[in-house]
Amino acid sequence: MTTIADVARYAGVSVATVSHVMNHTRHVEPETAERVRAAIAALRYSPNSVARSLRRGETKTIGLLLPDNSNPFFASVARQIEDAGFVSGYTVILCNSDGNAEKEERYLSVLMAKQIDGLIFAGSSDHARVFARLLPSVPAVLLDREIQSVNVDSVLVDHNHGGYLAGRYLAGLGHKTIGVIGGPRDSSSSPARLRGFVRALGEAGLELPASSIVDSDYHFAGGRLAMEQLMAQAPDITAVFACNDLMAMGAVTALRSRGLRVPDDISMVGFDDIPYAVTTWPPLTTIAQPVEKIGTRAVSLLLERLGEPEAPSRREVLAPVLVERESCAARG
Amino acid sequence: MTTIADVARYAGVSVATVSHVMNHTRHVEPETAERVRAAIAALRYSPNSVARSLRRGETKTIGLLLPDNSNPFFASVARQIEDAGFVSGYTVILCNSDGNAEKEERYLSVLMAKQIDGLIFAGSSDHARVFARLLPSVPAVLLDREIQSVNVDSVLVDHNHGGYLAGRYLAGLGHKTIGVIGGPRDSSSSPARLRGFVRALGEAGLELPASSIVDSDYHFAGGRLAMEQLMAQAPDITAVFACNDLMAMGAVTALRSRGLRVPDDISMVGFDDIPYAVTTWPPLTTIAQPVEKIGTRAVSLLLERLGEPEAPSRREVLAPVLVERESCAARG
DNA sequence: GTGCGACATCGGCAATCGTCGTCATGGCCC
DNA sequence: GGGCCATGACGACGATTGCCGATGTCGCAC
CATH class of the missing domain: 3.40.50.2300 (Response regulator)
Structure with missing residues (x-):
């Protein structure tokens, strides 16, 4: 590789001068600077960032x-x-x-x-x-x-607010018995979404029994499994809030393979608004993260x-x- | 930040020795090595990769x-x-x-x-x-x-082979008039997929008229638009080969919004097998890339x-x- | 048993990687 | 001669590594 020293030699100046014309860090006679730039071009010189980083500390x-x-x-x-x-x-x-x-x-x-x-x-x-x-x-x-x-x-x-939006929306649509597919308990986002959701239900006078909540892992397959379990535990739900879109999608396929239709039989709300939320059938209603x-x-x-x-x-x-x-x- | 010199001083040895115990690059008296390791731990020393890279040239x-x-x-x-x-x-x-x-x-x-x-x-x-x-x-x-x-x-x-698989499959299902949504012409993959597809059709005695091909951009929205255009140009097609899954998904939504069903009215084959190919309805038949x-x-x-x-x-x-x-x- | 040289072992010095900034220098003008 | 300007020489930055020197070990000859 060619170094700053090569350039300096080629241009007939010192390395300091080359460095300074590259970085505009002190005045250099225009004529000299031009010679340096020409040398840089001729040798296809490109400064070594590793050395520069070591020197500059960034x-x-x-x-x-x-x-x-x-x-x-x-x-x-x-x-x-x-x-x-x-x-x-x-x-x-x-x-x-x-x-x-x-x-x-x-x-x-x-x-x-x-x-x-x-x-x-x-x-x-x-x-x-x-x-x-x-x-x-x-x-x-x-x-x-x-x-x-x-x-x-x-x-x-504001996951709490996101969950709240989902809850208010479903309650507003008239759903009374709603299921939830939660994300990992130890994430910070999922519990917050859940709390907001519950808060909204509370405002609408609704409860969320423990049997209507199944925790999962934020993945598609996990959502499918969780939905299976949810159907077993809480067969009377009319809507589901999945704590992310991937699980919502999985849940939708689980429902479909049971012959249930979305939204006719079960409504579904996701979270995230990933790009693929529009590619599913039906396009997914969801809480969009910015x-x-x-x-x-x-x-x-x-x-x-x-x-x-x-x-x-x-x-x-x-x-x-x-x-x-x-x-x-x-x-x- | 603490440097190798700090460690050396702390352990009462030279920097060379510190370096050698870290890199196991020559024998060091076990006792000395232990002292060095203790110093490293005590000072929470971690070698500076930038300096190391400069020296080692990697x-x-x-x-x-x-x-x-x-x-x-x-x-x-x-x-x-x-x-x-x-x-x-x-x-x-x-x-x-x-x-x-x-x-x-x-x-x-x-x-x-x-x-x-x-x-x-x-x-x-x-x-x-x-x-x-x-x-x-x-x-x-x-x-x-x-x-x-x-x-x-x-x-x-082997895109050509992939296209061939798609063509052979659709021809084998009995489709005679097939549309194609191509990717960018200047990509290398899309033309190859297309060639393989045409080859398979040829083997089945089928043609692919120019009006049955609409080029697009490998994106979802592009696929939707391309499908619109394709329906206008070639209304009698019974199957579509989209040169990637995103476009296939877009095409499916375009069909759906026209009231056409997949696969009942139109069959669809994609390419790539992205993870979301299974999340759409219907799950997408596609050519999987490894x-x-x-x-x-x-x-x-x-x-x-x-x-x-x-x-x-x-x-x-x-x-x-x-x-x-x-x-x-x-x-x- | 003693003395000495060959050799292995282990550690330190200092050069090096490429760049940048400080200090020094020489030339020029007033 | 003082001051300024343009540029050059040189020493970090932090780690690696070739080389050398110090110390210790061993074997052999006397």
Whole structure:
């Protein structure tokens, strides 16, 4: 590879001068600068970022640690983050933890070793423990989590409100006996969605018996299984709130294979509004998370913090929104 | 941050010794080594990868450049690659080009500057030009592309065969007038799928008039629009081959909104077998790409090449396979 | 039994990777 | 001669590694 020294020799100047014309960091005689630029072009020189990072103490790299980038929700978030980062000159390192605390820890170690400038973290339940170990060492933005610490910001979604929207909507349609397919108990999002949902039912004078709730894993197959179980436990339900779209889709197929129609027999509400919510039949009514905003806000917060490391910790909460499609029908 | 010098001082040895105990690169008196390890633990020292990379001339990083990680097909591939890379100690930098040659070029420049050890590239049509500029500078694996060059391997999918499978299947079901929704003309995959499809029809004594082909963009909305156009141009078709699943899904919704049923009125075959092919109604019959294999094979090829840079260029072609679900019916 | 050289073992010094910023220098003008 | 300007020399940044030196071990000869 050609180095700055080669360029300097070729242009007949010192390496310092080459560095300065590249970085516009001090005045260089226009004529000299031109000669340097010509040398750079002639030798197809491109500065070695590794050396530069070592010297400058910054890598222009952000770590993105999430459970699974092939989950469409995280895929969208990742896409937004990558885009937003790139326009600001940052590159992103992708890490999939499967929500596994040990993996998270391993990834964090290598990210720290690689001297990332910042971290965007969609963590597992144990993240606090995981995180505490390395905490104030790198600016971070948590997605959908909070932690009290300097230099950690959060981008939150108001899951409680999202659940509330779902509950109010179904109650408003006249449903009285409603089932729920929950996500992992140890996630932070699922219980909040559930609480909001229950709150809305309460306002409508409805109860949610324990037998009407089946917990699952946020996956398609899990949703299908949960729906089977739900039908067994609570055969009289007329509507289901699934705590994410993937499970809602699974639930719909479970219903279909039992010969039940959505929304004629059972109404279904999902959560997330993944891109594929419109590709199912019927198109899924769901609580939309503001995906693009999550990604772009996360990057903004992170970059702002990089600019001002001592700024007070910030939390930004984004509101979900009900997207009415065709998977729900009025009842009664 | 604590450095190797801090550890050395703390343990009362030289930096060389610290380095050697960390890397097991020469014998160190067990007692000394223990003291060093204790110092590392006490100071929570973690070596600076940037400095290490500069010195060693390798970054343990691979670049992954693809059109869009939120496309579920690429999402899966990315996931596989990230997983496979991580177990071998590699970290992946994610780059989304949108298939835009200029973006690709920009990304390649920064990846090269960052001294990635290898590149996995799912490129645009122009990639040859884009690539030629930087070519032999880094080992690369092309996904679904070929290029004659040393140190570039390829993982290919036999699209032609995939198209052939689709054509043979539909012809075998008795369909005579079949429509096609093509992908971008300038992709390599779509034309190959089409050729294989036509070949199969030919073997069955069928023709594919130009009016029965509508090109689109591999997206859901594009598929919907293309289907509209196809219904207008070729109203008598009884089956459609969409060159990817997203478009097939879009086509299905277009049909549905016209009151046509799949597969009763129109049969539909997709391509890719994205995870959501089973979440639609009806579950989509499609030509499955061996996604996991693509990712893992790409990483294997790359790592093998890193081990043996001068090895002859390899190409690995993977066979797609027909996954029969419920979007096709017999005719005649 | 003693003395000495060959050799293995273990640790430290210092060069190196490529870039950037500080300090120094030489030339020029007033 | 003082001040300014353009540029060059050089030492970090943090880790790795070739080389050398110090110490210890062993065997052999006298």
